[in-house]
Amino acid sequence: MHKYLLAFTAAAVAMATAASAQQLPALTADDYARAERFLSYNTQPLVDGTAGEPHWLPNDRLWYQASTAQGSEFILVDPARKARTAAFDQTRLAAALSAASGQQYTGARLPFRSFTFSPDEKKVSFTVQGKDWQYDLASGQVRPAAAEGPSDSPNAANEIESPDGRLAAYIKDNNLWVRDTKTNQQTQLTTDGAPNYGYATDNAGWTHSDRPILQWSPDSRKIATFQQDQRKASDMYLVTTSVGRPTLKTWKYPLPGDKDIVTIERVIVEVSPAKVVRLQVPPDPHRGSLSDDISSSGTFDDVDWAPDGSQLAFVSTSRDHKQEKFRVADAATGAVREVFTETVPTQYESGQHAINWRYLPKTKEAIWYSERDNWGHLYRYDAATGQVKNLITKGDFVVTQLLRVDEQKRQLYFVADGREPGNPYFSHFYRVGLDGKGLKLLTPEAGNHRIELSPSGRYFVDSYSQPDRPGATVLRDSDGKLVATLEKTDISRLTATGWKAPTPIAVKDQDGRADLYGLMFVPTALDPARKYPIINYIYPGPQGGGVGNWSFAAARNDNQALAELGFVVVVIEGSCNPLRSKSFHDACYGHMEANTLADQVAGMRQLAQRYPYIDLDRAGIWGHSGGGYATAAAMFRYPDFFKVGISESGNHENRNYEDDWGERYIGLLTPNPDGTSNYDAQANAPLAKNLKGKLMLAHGLMDDNVPSSNTMLVVEALIKANKSFDLVVFPNAAHGYGLYSPYMMRRRWDYFVRNLAGAEPPHDYEMQPRPDLRNGGQ
Secondary structure (H helix, E strand, C coil): CHHHHHHHHHHHHHHHHHHHHHHCCECCHHHHHHHHCCCHHHHHHHCECCECCCEECHHHCEEEEEECCCCEEEEEEECCCCEEEECCCHHHHHHHHHHHHCCCCCHHHCCCCCCEECCCCCEEEEEECCEEEEEECCCCCEEECCCCCCCCCCCHHHCEECCCCCEEEEEECCEEEEEECCCCCEEECCCCCECCECECCEECCCCEECCCCCEECCCCCEEEEEEEECCCCCEEEEECCCCCCCCEEEEECCCCCCCCCCEEEEEEEECCCCEEEECCCCCEECCCCCCCCCCCCCCCCCEEECCCCCEEEEEEECCCCCEEEEEEEECCCCCEEEEEEEECCCCCCCCCCCCCCEEECCCCEEEEEECCCCCCEEEEEECCCCCEEEECCCCCCEEEEEEEEECCCCEEEEEEECCCCCCCCCEEEEEEECCCCCCEECCCCCCEEEEEECCCCCEEEEEEEECCEEEEEEEEECCCCEEEEEEECECHHHHCCCCCCCEEEEEECCCCCCEEEEEEECCCCCCCCCCEEEEEECCCCCCCCCCCCCCCCCCCCCHHHHHHCCCEEEEEECCCCCCCCHHHHHHHCCCHHHCCHHHHHHHHHHHHHHCCCEEEEEEEEEEECHHHHHHHHHHHHCCCCEEEEEEECCCCCHHHCCHHHHHHHCCCCCECCCCCECCHHHCCHHHHHHCCCEEEEEEECCCCCCCCHHHHHHHHHHHHCCCCCEEEEECCCCCCCHHHHHHHHHHHHHHHHHHCCCCECCCCCCCCCCCCHHHCCC
16 A cells, blocks of 8 residues: 555656656757857867968978868978978878878868978878878888887886986986986986975876976976975865775875975076085075976976077076066076066066066076056066166056077067057067167967967068957067968858857946957847847956956867857956056955956946847846856855856865965965954855855765866755755766766756756757867867
């Protein structure tokens, strides 16, 4: 009887649930498949006429890979002859490779993206599926590449070659070694390295690798590096999920307020004979002037060798990023001369995307970057006296990258944002004299310009476009004169599918004064008579922004795909983000909980007035990492405005996030007499009780950037407050979810469709990522 009653009750509940589901409008798998067609792996293969990274050859020649409707082409360019030709006969190579390998290939879809010319340029070498091949341009024959010299070192993947190519530096047993690239002879350079006290070791807490952090001297005789001391720094822990006992992962990960953090003891290592010269300065905090890491540019940052290797200029950054010391060391003795110091009230940065200071020992000068007049500009210093000689650049714009110093002509080449009319985030390329005179715009076209200089500096490749307008890739000389048009982007195949570009937008900030810029994505079949929920994709920085790249892109995350499901999606660069004035960027300094949210709400209200089809009563928000932090804050601080939020991998408690980020943007952790601190207001968990809408939290349990305890604190607070929420965890995933990213995207779509649009998503739709077959499927 009880079994019958239980079965009857279960059946009744099932029928009621089914009836309720049937009452909701439903999206089908076909609807999701149509939206998926707007993701990058489906849109980018339909874009032709793009140029890949230029690879420079002797005499300023270069080659690059260009996309075509049929596949791709390898192009060789000779600026002196203004010649643009095929790098080699791709059809002939494909036939020879097919015969030699037993696999069938076509010339338009060769199975590699990169190759290397032999020194005489009569052969090209390439790798296919882990096997090395060589193609003879004259005979048209393809043969397995012969081994050249000794076998590779087991550390080859993590070596750094000297400028002359004769030596390769690597780490072994916490010490620095070099390998002769011709004989394979290995030489130990340091001997006192120890666990957590090794040479050239890489650990910024949130990023770590086995690749050494160092800078070779131009003459290949010395190495600038450090001995990293993290012996007293606190540990972080992660635990794998597996059958049987889990594996405990432990590494050094200091937190804000810790007494002991990671420090570096600067050294210069002479190679032959091996000798360690310690610089005569106290250990520096593991900090860089560009970002959170002393190797954020991919190598040892904030060091600059004199051409003859006799001196090493370097910049020491204080723990809170408020003080920078420009110093010059004698490479032979380790004696250090203090040149000048810059101290700022908030946080110093040496530019965006590149470190913008240089040491010019021949003229005893230094180029220095500063935002002291509220804009990021270049200054010329007397490196002997430490006094400013002159301001090099000036105006209401931001120098982002100093790309070249021509000491002979006394000129600088740099990238800057905001000097030209229009969108202030568009980058242009300029030249100016060291005396600040003769400023010249080298890239006149409207849009965002990406610059690749030739090694000699006589030419540069300029790729320009706008978010809603495809552009071109051209070759110019150092005066900005057009040498050749290399590629013109063609999106005709893309637009034939119904694709439409996002709409650039401009709104006022929360105070109604500053202009904010962004992008808006609407359904390609927009019905202005309908009302559409609005979703805010947010990344509040402050080290970056939500739009990211302001050049043309066939897809930006899943913004357009989400729009196709019946939403308006907006990305707004709020105050607190970089690439504008210093005051604009520092608007959230010391109170990261602001998260540009007031700007986002103000901007969305303005858009709703401008576009009546936006339904502001159904506002959603989502973001990852810092965007995950901002999303939860939005749901707790603006509970009546945001109805649905998806918070992925957020740093919800900055006392639980690595020391450098918080101490840079919030300041050193300072206790108050009442037991609180200046970090308390940054935390999301205490505000979880304010939740009214629908919130999904997600995190990878092996996240070594933002440990999952950040999200678990919010989970615990929501449970204590008796709040309903949703949680997705990825047991063995890191910060970006890796192979699980498509799953998270589908869950994100489902959550917004069900809770913001009031529709039923298709059951367990599966994303189908695929490679661009124009590159042989690789």
